[in-house]
Amino acid sequence: MNIILNGKHRVVPEKTTLQNFVEQTVKNPDLVVAEVNGAIVDRVRWETTCFEEGMIIELVTFVGGG
Amino acid sequence: MTAISDPFTLGNKTFHSRFLLGTGKFASKGDLKASILASDAKIVTVALRRIDVDKNAENILEYIPEGVTLLTNTSGARTAEEAVRIARLAQAAGHGNWIKIEVINDSKYLLPDNEETVKATQVLVKEGFVILPYITPDLYIARRLVDAGAAAVMPLGSFIGSNQGLQTRAFIKTLVDEISCPVIVDAGIGAPSHACEAMELGAAAVLVNTAVAIADNPPLIAKAFAMAVRAGRSGYLSGLPAPKASGAASSPLTGFLFS
Amino acid sequence: MPLLTIDQISSILEDPSRSRLEELAQNAAQITRQYFGRAISLYTPLYVSNYCASHCTYCGFHRNNKIPRVKLSLDEINAEMKTIAATGIRNILLLTGESPEITPPSWLTDVIRLAKNYFQGIGLEVYPMDEKDYHLLHEAGADSVTLFQETYDPARYAQVHLAGQKTNYDYRRTAPERVARAGFSRFSLGVLLGLGPLASDLDALYAHLRELEKHFPGVEYTLCFPRLRTINAQTLAPSTVDDVTFTKVLALSRILFPRVGINLSTRENASFRNHALSICATRISAGARTTVGGYQHHTETEAPQFDVADDRSVEDVVRYLKNNDFDPVFTDWRQS
Numbered sequence: 001m002n003i004i005l006n007g008k009h010r011v012v013p014e015k016t017t018l019q020n021f022v023e024q025t026v027k028n029p030d031l032v033v034a035e036v037n038g039a040i041v042d043r044v045r046w047e048t049t050c051f052e053e054g055m056i057i058e059l060v061t062f063v064g065g066g
Numbered sequence: 067m068t069a070i071s072d073p074f075t076l077g078n079k080t081f082h083s084r085f086l087l088g089t090g091k092f093a094s095k096g097d098l099k100a101s102i103l104a105s106d107a108k109i110v111t112v113a114l115r116r117i118d119v120d121k122n123a124e125n126i127l128e129y130i131p132e133g134v135t136l137l138t139n140t141s142g143a144r145t146a147e148e149a150v151r152i153a154r155l156a157q158a159a160g161h162g163n164w165i166k167i168e169v170i171n172d173s174k175y176l177l178p179d180n181e182e183t184v185k186a187t188q189v190l191v192k193e194g195f196v197i198l199p200y201i202t203p204d205l206y207i208a209r210r211l212v213d214a215g216a217a218a219v220m221p222l223g224s225f226i227g228s229n230q231g232l233q234t235r236a237f238i239k240t241l242v243d244e245i246s247c248p249v250i251v252d253a254g255i256g257a258p259s260h261a262c263e264a265m266e267l268g269a270a271a272v273l274v275n276t277a278v279a280i281a282d283n284p285p286l287i288a289k290a291f292a293m294a295v296r297a298g299r300s301g302y303l304s305g306l307p308a309p310k311a312s313g314a315a316s317s318p319l320t321g322f323l324f325s
Numbered sequence: 326m327p328l329l330t331i332d333q334i335s336s337i338l339e340d341p342s343r344s345r346l347e348e349l350a351q352n353a354a355q356i357t358r359q360y361f362g363r364a365i366s367l368y369t370p371l372y373v374s375n376y377c378a379s380h381c382t383y384c385g386f387h388r389n390n391k392i393p394r395v396k397l398s399l400d401e402i403n404a405e406m407k408t409i410a411a412t413g414i415r416n417i418l419l420l421t422g423e424s425p426e427i428t429p430p431s432w433l434t435d436v437i438r439l440a441k442n443y444f445q446g447i448g449l450e451v452y453p454m455d456e457k458d459y460h461l462l463h464e465a466g467a468d469s470v471t472l473f474q475e476t477y478d479p480a481r482y483a484q485v486h487l488a489g490q491k492t493n494y495d496y497r498r499t500a501p502e503r504v505a506r507a508g509f510s511r512f513s514l515g516v517l518l519g520l521g522p523l524a525s526d527l528d529a530l531y532a533h534l535r536e537l538e539k540h541f542p543g544v545e546y547t548l549c550f551p552r553l554r555t556i557n558a559q560t561l562a563p564s565t566v567d568d569v570t571f572t573k574v575l576a577l578s579r580i581l582f583p584r585v586g587i588n589l590s591t592r593e594n595a596s597f598r599n600h601a602l603s604i605c606a607t608r609i610s611a612g613a614r615t616t617v618g619g620y621q622h623h624t625e626t627e628a629p630q631f632d633v634a635d636d637r638s639v640e641d642v643v644r645y646l647k648n649n650d651f652d653p654v655f656t657d658w659r660q661s
Contacts, residue, residue: 006116025119031127032117033158040158058116060155064098064126065113065139066088066226066253066275209542244539319350322600323569324343 003055012051019046022059031061072299074271076109076248077164077196077217079135083108084265084299085292086137086250088275089126092284099129101278101288109135111166111273113142114156127161137198139166146185153190165190166220166252167199176226180207184214191215200252203237208245219245220273222253223264227276229256232263242268258287258294265298266306328531328581335524338573346573353576353605356583364652366586366608367642368416368446369409372617372630373397373436377422379452379489381475383520383553385630386422388489392628395617396427402436406443408620412612412639415655416446418471420630423452423491430458434465441466445656448511452490453500459507469511470504472497473549476521477529485520498533505541512537513588515549518566518574527574531581547586547608548578554592554631568597572604579605591615594634602651611642 001014012021018041022029034041034049035058041049051057074081087107092098102110110130130136138156143149149169157163167190169182183199184207190197196217201207203221211219221238224230231254232238241249248270255261261272274291281287329337337349374396375386385392397405409417417440421428433451440447448469449462459470476482479494486492501512514534516526534546552566566574579587588608589601598609613636614620615629637645646653 005119026117027122028125031125031159033114033155035155040154042158059119060114061117061125062112062127062138062159063115064089064092065111065141066090244542316351316354318347319354319600319604320343320347320572322596323572
């Protein structure tokens with residue numbers, strides 16, 4: 001299944017949830033914010049948010065800045 | 067070290083440190099942590115960026131000690147709308163809702179768009195954020211920001227990263243004199259003496275990033291900055307004598323009173 | 326610039342050092358040049374009525390003073406204004422006694438409309454009024470109001486203001502806010518030197534001005550320090566403020582308020598006014614008469630509000646200014 005993650009196309013397995021994905025790819029899931037199709041998805045809903053074809057996902061976290 | 071005899075109230079918190087540290091451009095995260103500790107900075111700025119999911123990188127927050135307030139900047143935003151989006155994302159991370167609004171649409175000078183900053187402030191204050199807007203010092207803009215409920219205003223001292231000190235000192239002074247919320251000088255502070263001067267002018271605090279991050283010894287200069295901020299603040303509180311009129315003596319103006 | 330405490334003001338006023346006085350004046354002069362250049366704004370006062378329902382013990386117009394009471398007709402006012410305008414003056418200050426009954430706001434608007442035919446800047450030095458009345462005057466074309474608290478010391482204020490609307494200290498002190506909200510862009514405030522306790526009056530005046538600057542930053546302020554003088558050569562001042570002290574008051578005001586205008590009236594003689602211009606004054610009257618009308622035909626027996634000590638004509642004043650490298654300014658580019 002194709003999604004757009006952080007501006008780039010990505011293929012992810014069927015039935016991937018946001019929770020799965022973040023846990024597998026990010027060291028500190030607690031510091032990540034997820035936006036799906038322009039709307040912020042609260043962490044409590046990551047378990048129940050399944051990726052769908054063409055979804056636009058943004059995953060952001062804190063970095064150094066002035 | 068200090069009892070809170072000169073408390074610095076910002077938003078709904080009270081601090082005893084008037085030195086804010088930016089966390090960008092540090093070559094070594096270890097230096098970042100050491101600098102925060104050495105300077106006793108209690109507010110640090112961070113940014114929000116897309117994660118690189120293929121790299122399991124450390125998170126900057128791991129290097130920020132407990133008890134330090136995070137001030138997330140909206141860097142990357144080119145419009146008020148983008149700044150508002152970033153602020154909401156930051157809040158959703160669950161580490162507070164203190165936001166430094168930075169709306170820059172100009173890659174030559176990196177000057178903030180004052181008007182977009184006002185718009186973003188107006189929206190976000192209503193949503194309960196604690197907003198510290200970064201601006202080119204402008205009294206009208208500052209007044210609008212105060213009216214909108216900004217927790218402070220952050221006028222730049224000189225161009226970001228230039229380390230040129232308080233090129234805008236006369237304008238910073240007008241803000242200190244005329245508006246009723248804290249003035250935190252941000253951008254361009256390149257040396258502890260600049261930080262000291264900002265505090266002598268009456269600034270409530272200063273924010274430094276580049277000068278510490280690129281120094282040979284970041285924790286040492288961070289400590290120096292903190293000392294300079296305390297010195298300048300004490301100078302201001304003590305009531306500095308007015309500078310003497312400089313320039314050549316001109317003909318006497320009051321002789322007529324005694325002739 | 327942070328304000329001084331009363332003690333600091335007192336110690337400056339009491340300091341006998343001539344060199345420190347000179348330093349104060351030099352500081353004031355430098356600041357004035359920096360913010361005002363050498364521009365000196367000129368205006369002429371026109372008293373249009375001396376009817377007064379108040380009793381201020383120090384004023385020639387007070388209601389118990391047996392003087393001929395005059396209220397000029399609109400035709401007479403027109404003639405006076407024409408005469409004044411012929412001297413080149415473009416800024417007029419209209420004055421009355423305190424009589425809302427005889428010279429009500431509605432009448433004042435008629436006078437202002439006349440003035441609009443001749444002058445670019447129209448100021449009013451009349452009784453304090455409600456915001457809606459200030460609004461009327463502003464709509465009619467006036468752009469400035471002058472109103473002195475006289476003294477900020479309530480006890481002293483009550484001693485010298487014995488009857489009439491003038492006895493209301495608060496109504497007077499809050500008038501500037503009403504003036505600003507009514508849309509006026511210029512306001513002059515001050516104290517009458519020699520009337521109240523000097524250091525505390527200055528302290529209160531500076532605090533008042535600072536407060537106004539913060540709440541109404543769009544208004545251009547001017548400070549005035551009329552000194553109690555004689556009326557028809559009778560001394561009225563309970564205590565006089567001498568020239569040295571007066572010079573300190575002016576210089577100190579300039580230093581504390583670098584961008585506020587400082588006005589010197591024709592209560593002061595030509596020599597003192599000239600020196601004050603070199604130090605910090607930025608606004609003076611020229612060709613002034615303090616009798617009602619008086620420009621068309623001037624008679625010595627008429628009743629002035631105070632004796633004019635500088636009776637130079639506009640032409641004389643302009644010549645002095647130009648010979649001393651000042652720039653006489655008749656109109657303000659910011660006034661439309």
